[in-house]
Amino acid sequence: MKNRVNVIGVGMTKFVKPGTSPEYYVMAAEAGRLALRDAGIDYREVEQAYCGYVYGDSTCGQRSVYELGLTGIPVVNVNNNCSTGSTALWLARQAIESGAAECVLALGFEKMEKGALGAKFNDREPPMGLHVPVMLDLQGFTQAPPAAQMFGGAGREYRWEHGTKKETFGKISVKARQHASRNPYALFNQVLSLEEVMASEEVFDPLTRFQCCPPTCGAGAAILCSDAFAKKHGIKKPVYIAAQAMTTDYASSFEPKSMIRMIGYDMTKQAAKQVYETSGIGPEDIQVVELHDCFTANELLTYEALGLCPEGGAEKYIWDDQNTYGGKHVVNPSGGLLSKGHPLGATGLAQCTELVWQLRGTADQRQVKDARVALQHNLGLGGACVVTMYRRG
């Protein structure tokens, strides 16, 4: 017997640039407090905590939740690269759904350094030891940031196959900034023109600087609970998880060699398929989406992997403005990773926070009209992909 999983509280800190944030545990505790207050419950009600972060020594989760209370509950620290935050959500959902707990905290935080992502432990096999040879074979290795080479390379592969204009990728950044200009939590809220995006320095063709997400500091949190718990606390019509799936790499990530598959296209496609099948709801009935726009190329590819548009149809979908207000779906109303920022551990929880606000009708100037079904997509190379569908009432 599977229990329905409700998201009764959410909260996030304003995302800021590296070097300007408070300590990780201060941000994490702030997000935690915001979520608890939003849920209207005391930390003492929380039975388990799943804490996501990528960069830090062991037990940073404890240091964070100890600021909320010393209740001796199980605390598990989790990472899955860029999908860390959603992985914390996935574990929390599993705990409620299975009946292991009635009320669980999912927390995600990251205090990042300036510059592109890099490895910390150079004395051992890199986690992407199976992925990198695919890239070396297809396109070699340059001085550009590795993540930009991977996703940019996938963009090249797509562009070759479909004849996509470079400006199509750039237009995604324009949308991201437009949406973020209405988000007080976003790192970048200055609007950019397409000319400005295209004129920014080339990082890895076809990606220019404004087409790459920035290193960011921040935290996000969510309180998940059972129906019984929600009822006991007088919470009516909560947002709930209609379906959730996590996938990792299939053989297709590595053979036959393709940059598009290497960066997780099939992980996304399969996770989405599982969610659509479980929920009985398809992409045509979703109004709002928060997906993993680490680079514009990944947003474009993800439209197709999630079935928001047909395969090969992304360029038309973009130029027809189907990915923003007035279109088929509003994609990344928060501004996404590109403009809101991407603190690795926090992103999944920030996506959840935005979607919960959207479904409740409290997303202020970013509110998507008649938001009834929301979809979250969070991707980490190495890898893992988590797709979550939310509904309300």
Place this chain on the structure above:
Amino acid sequence: MMVAQKLDFLRSIDRKYFDNAVKSLSAKPAAATAGASASAVKSAKPAKAGDIFAIVAKRVDGNSKLAKEVNAVLQFRVRDPETAWVVDLSGAKAEVKAGEASNVAATFTLSDEALARLAAGADARTLYQKGELKVDGDVAYAHKLGFLKA
């Protein structure tokens, strides 16, 4: 690194280079010696582009079948050394000219060395994926570069 800087450089390209390039369209291929290419002076490096486009010009000239198949004006910007070429396969005429054209369907940017490999039979897709062939405009025309091959 900005595209604008590249354009400025091409606009102020050495007039002598252009003259030499146009001359080599009809001249016999110059013998490049190992000694010459090892020379410290960069501008002394022989451009393979001239010879390559001379051969392409012969293949393209009056080739109405090819013009029909491609049906576009294509710009080539070759680097190191810098030369520029227009392959006009847009209509009744089919020809190769040195220099720049406006209103092109696609612009291909690549090194002189990469151009030589392309002409020798290298796969355009592989060069593109590796970043050795850049394409501005419609990438579909990059699929039609068979006419460059010897």
